[in-house]
Amino acid sequence: MATNSPAAGEAATGKLSVRTKWALAGMVTGGTLAGLVGAGSSALAVYFARRVITPAARPADQEVLAVIQSDTGRQVILAATPDTTVDGVFSLFFAGGAGHARIGRIVSYSPAEQTVLREVEEVYSGNLADARRGWWSGATYPDPAALGVAADDVEIKVDGGTAPAWLVRAYAAASAAVWAIMVHGRGATRLEGLRAVRTAKELGMDSLLISYRNDGLAPSALDGRYGLGSTEWRDVEAAMEYAVAHGAREIVLFGWSMGGAIALQTADLSKYRHLIRAMVLDAPVINWVNVMAHHAQMNRIPYNVGRYGQLMLTHPLGRRLTGLSAPVDLKAMDWEARAVELRTPTLVIHSVDDDYVPFEPSASLAGKNPEMVTFEPFHGARHTKEWNVDPEKWERLVRSWLQRMLAPRNNPGSAGQPA
Incomplete structure (x- = not known):
């Protein structure tokens, strides 16, 4: 969601025409905000708004310096970054995403040289020795088989066609009564949910790892824009419909980042x-206004410009600039303000050092609705990488919490029993 300079914004959106400037000026009845930004700031506001809702390829922003063979196995030297200096198990994607390596523990770190040496646990595809750049990810495995679990490739009917999904059965002979539906985050894919599959299987749940509009696998939305949860939820509903048609009686939703908002x-x-029996949300977006304000501040975008960008997303007249087919109702997705309306038991896991989606709204949601929401903070995991830095803790928390939520209800024969 990060943006760049005003010059980059103008390059991305083109020169503002007189007509467009007038459209910007007229976006709010009475000109409440129109006088607060000039033409250059308007261009930046347009760029900022479009960056939030426009799918884009992951930048290869991680430098690969060398791959070496040691007595203990293969190792890789990487440029030290806030991501690569976090211990744990991660992925390095390279060669435009065609290459994928699982990267393990830190062997050594040189602050002076700004390099880090890490173990290479597995290369799933591509030639890591030829890689020069790539991107870091918490989506550690390439498919269910890499986890040692069998999966069926299924298709779910959604708007515009069918969306591919993986179905991992808890039992070979029959469908489970409770299904876990895994909803990945913005710019990610269904690989993100693989980290939760073993825990779901242990609890007797079938797992459906879905794709949804604009993620590169499912059909794109007609406008080609993210709805930040306001449109994508319909694809999750389609997945629920599939689950019910194939034996599910109850659902547990897992969501990462924007997947939490969805x-x-x-x-x-x-x-x-x-x-929906329960939800497990990892680093979820609870309040988009908070997230956008955070990114504006992080990118040194003036407050009024950031607010103007938000307004473009929410006002009908902003569609001509953002490309949205309909405004996004950020207020309806502000669960910090709507906390008491949440009536689904929810576990929220969020690292307190998350610099992409701040953790404070997650903690606030739990504080305002402790009856429904349990908040479990992590430390040092950054964004959606809580499992990566401490898989045992993540799995223990999720397992114990869900065991309580899935315990049989008072009525005999409840559908809440895992299987």
Whole structure:
């Protein structure tokens, strides 16, 4: 979601025409904000708004310096960054995403040279020795088989066609009564949910790892824009419909980052919301206004410009500049303000050093609705990498919490029993 300079914004959106400037000036009845930004700032506001909702390829911003063979196995020397200096298990994607290596523990770190030496646990595809740049990811495994679990490739009917998904069965002979539906985050794919599959399987849940509009696998939305949860929840509802048609009686939603925002909208709006037994949200977006304000500040975008960018997303007249087919209702997705309306038991896991989606709204949601929301802070995991830095803790927390949520209800024969 990070943006660049005003010059980069103008390059991305083109020169503002007189007509466009007038459109910007007229976006708010009475000109409440129109007088607060000039033409250059308007260009930056347009760019900022479009960056939030426009799918884009992951930048290869991680430098690969060398791959060496030692007595203990293969190792890689990387440029030291805030990501590569966090201990744990991660992925390095390279060769435009065609290459994928699982990177393990830190062997040594040189602050003076700004390099870090790490173990290479597995190369799933590509030639790591030829890699010069790539991107870092918490999506550690390439497919269910890499986890040692069998999966079926299934297709889910969604707007515009079908969306591929992986179905991991808890039992070979029959469907489970409770299904876990894994909802990945913005700019990620269904690989993100693989980290939760073993825990779900241990609890007797079938797992459905879905794709949704604009993620590169599912059909794109007609406008080619993210709805930040306001449109994507319909694809989760379609996945729930598939699950119910194939034996599910209850659902547990897992969501990472924007996937958390999508899960919250699903629990609020779906016709199947009564089937959602619980939600597990990892570094979720609870309040988009907070996230956007954070990114504006992080990129040194003036406050009024950032607010103007938000306004473009929410006002009908902003569509001509953002490309959205309909405004995004950020207020409806502010679960910090709507905390008491959340009636689905929810576990929120969030690292306190998350510099992409600040943790404070997650803690605030739990503080305002402790009956429904349990907040579990992590430290040193940055964004959505809580499992990567401490998989044992993540799995223990999720397992113990879900065991309580999935315990049989008072009525005999409850559908809440895992299987």
